[in-house]
Amino acid sequence: MHFRKESVEEIIKYDDYPYKVYTRVSTDRDEQISSKENQIDVCRYWIEQHNYEWDDRSVLLDDGISGTVLEDRAAMKYIFSLAEKKEIKMVIFKSITRLARDLKDALYIREVLVSNGVRVVTLEEDYDSLYESKASMKFEMSALFAEQLPKSMSVNISGVLAAKARRGEHSGRVPYGYMKEGKYLVINENEADVIRLIFHLYNNEGLGQKRVTYALQEKCKAGEIPPPRKRSNWQLTTVQTILRNPIYCGVHIANRHTTIKVDGRKKFIRNPPEKWTVYEDFCPPIVSREDWEKANNKPTVNKKTKFTPWNELRQLLICGKCGSNMVIIQTSRAKQNGEKTYWKYVKCSNYRRAGQEGCVNHVPITYEEVRDIVIENLIEFSKDISHDYKKNALEQKEKQMKSVKVELKSLETQNKRLLELYLEDQIISKAEFQTKRNEIQSNIIKLEQSLFSLQQVHDEKSSMMEMQAVLRELEDKEKDLKHVFDKLIDHIVIHPNGKMIFHYRFK
Template sequence: MRITQNEEVSFNTYKEYPYIVYVRVSTDKDEQKDSIGNQIDICRYWLEENHFEWNESSILKDEGKSGTLFLERTAMQLILQKARNREIKMVVFKSITRLARDLKDALEIKEILIGHGVRVVTMEEGYDSLYEGKNDMKFEMYSMFAAQYPKTQSVSISAALAAKVRRGDHIGKIPYGYDRIDQKLVIKEEEAKVIRQIFHWYNYHGYGMKTIVRMLNEGVENGEILPPRNKKHWQITSVQRILRNPTFCGTFILNQYTTIKVDGKKKQIKNPEEKWNVFEDHHPAIVSKDEWEKANNRKNVNSKKKFTPWNDLRGLLKCGKCGSNMVIVQGGNKKDGGHWRYLKCSAYRRSGKYGCVNHVPITYESFKELIVNQLQNYGIRVAELNLINNLENTKEQQVRNIKKRIDSLEDKKVSLLDLYLDKLINKAEFQRRNNQLDSDLKKANDQLFLLNKEETRQSEIKSILDAFNSLENSNENLHHVFKTLLKDVIIEQTGEIEINYAFENSK
């Protein structure tokens, strides 16, 4: 570990040299060497050995946060914000694995910190940016090793899970209709009767999902049928999952889903079938394979499947009774010339009267036309927003000038430090001039922040104005327009509506 090479060792107070000690554990089951207390002790030892004043308030923790999820680590986000605000001079952590387990994230964090003049120090790798420089291979190599670890661990875990499944053990949640005894699935007969009844109604009576849900909930109300485990009433989605799940015919599928990282967050996706590990006759079946295949026969499924019509207002329409999304359902008779599209509460659609209320008939086309007209009328009243753009013509030049001033002040700080190290000025003079430069820098950064905030506001105003102009093209996809202009629209059972505009706070 590199330490100061000066013959006269100076002691750095926390006020003079503010730093952050960053610690992280992904779960509360981490080994002792990676525990919070152990990480703090290691960092504290290095700080005190290198003549930095210890300060308990310097510790920032991410507990129960995976190193692969950059955006979900609030402490790390705060550190980066402090670096941008020039509030810290150094970040210390036990190892690069605590910083990030993703190569891209690790390099990005390092560049942000160093780019804002923050020293980066890790204990295990002996890395110190003060001596290594910006473009070093050492940090990249250790970051690459850290990124590879969770992938290797994932392969090992997958192999262990596959071995358990081959032995007949069940992993994951216990499905409806089963219990788990000695890690094996056993049929729970009372619940299994409901599963069999669902398949029987679907395969042999030809009932659709809505009819099955209604009959199940009537049975629940009469005490003849058990409800789902975690809800009081059956829903369409619950029935769909039961009919599509091969677990009920004795088949277990491993590696059906995987987790990927999208924009710093985890997202579950379905693997292609060739990657699945299928275990036939893994556990007792509630229905036969023939019954399950009949329910999932492509021709049979396609004849009963109804595709949800396109909805430009999706996610914005809310039920005034329960708060669920309003969705489109189709009605009418093909023989009479086509379908009508109505808006219904999604909770009512899933569970009928047991989920919510049935709204008065509201056709989607007429409702969309109403919303467009309301927005166009409102747009006339906000046309004066264009005037604001005329006041911002000089903003770009102001931003450029302030950035130049910030660069100049940073250069002056470096020159001032050189004067002090060359003993051309004493410590008191250095501190006085350095504090003045810090004050000027803070003022300049504050001005830049305010200008950029105003710039963002103007960008939002431009998006709003563009969205209003796009309303003229009512035959095109207007989803992005409605998302820009509307916060939500509350629809009461009687058909009364309340429109909440997204831009009301932007005026």
């Protein structure tokens, strides 16, 4: 970036017309990285041409964030907050594609900013909300074209991948058991022997998927077979994936999954079989088609109804040994009259996948026992939270704000001293100045965003009423309490001996 040789006072002075320059890059490709500098230079030229004073601190960056996912863009959310507090008057974008690649998001961003009196400028489209009327369709049409660009690119990429697949060319991660020669998959015999062993144990030896996993672990430990890639040992999910993957009988299935946007976020979903594209004889098979179909049509795969119990504490229970999530394992025993009695035990997910190679087996503790203990602790906890909640929350907020302000003051001092070293003392080079200045500026922006979050003023009375309402729900133990647990508990550590350590969301 080019820096004019101005006085320290001129450079650090804020202009009377506060603005922000928003930049966004979505990938780490070289052209995207250079695009950041290009966006800044274009915006800076426009600012100086319109007689505003350039300030490096005005630049906000969402780095490595897709323009189709608004929820993940911290810098844009920070701009929203400044607009609502009336602390900015203008936001400049190089183009609408940097603002958003979704028509709905683009219209929403403009609406939030303009409704708060913020001027919106996109340079490539020559759009300026200060001069455009509400009836103007310039912004809407440009945003529509910006939305269609990634969709068109996706269609083109899908077409290229389909053409490669028809030619037998492989794209993406190479499956275990294969290696790549040029554009094509060939069998890696060392790994392929493991694939054949898995199908043999599962089809011919009558072992279940978990027992196959344990057999592989023993052979891997003895050095008889290699471990899976990027892992030290075999896990249940790895075995399941191999057994279900048709690539091992030479068949490639494309378009099995797609992404959709739900509530501002991308979600990965499975397409119905009618949308799949099947490529027969795509690569050399490691197992026969008959062996693959046998493995995927065993009664235990297709006829056994698998039931996952509802877990009100999911993602809140953490293994004290390895840090993995604790999950529910259900077992049953049939009575003489044919009825079944079910037990739900809490187990480490790492132990479930890999046995003793993954973690340790915790002492038996049922899900119902854990749930009762959680409710009892929350009831005991609630006796103090109502009295101390407001005091602790405000004290903690004040302490954090003070710490952030001290850091900001320190960085401002560093910034000023850096300018003196470059402009007056001339001790450091221009390149050193730019690098260090960018680093300091990045830290200042992060701290400003953190300070804003801490300065949000909430209605403490409403918070207390909400908290008390949540706590009252614990009185009815029979109802679904997941939302109560999520509200009050950050996580619970369960150690192998059954000891439970509670970490609450409030002190």
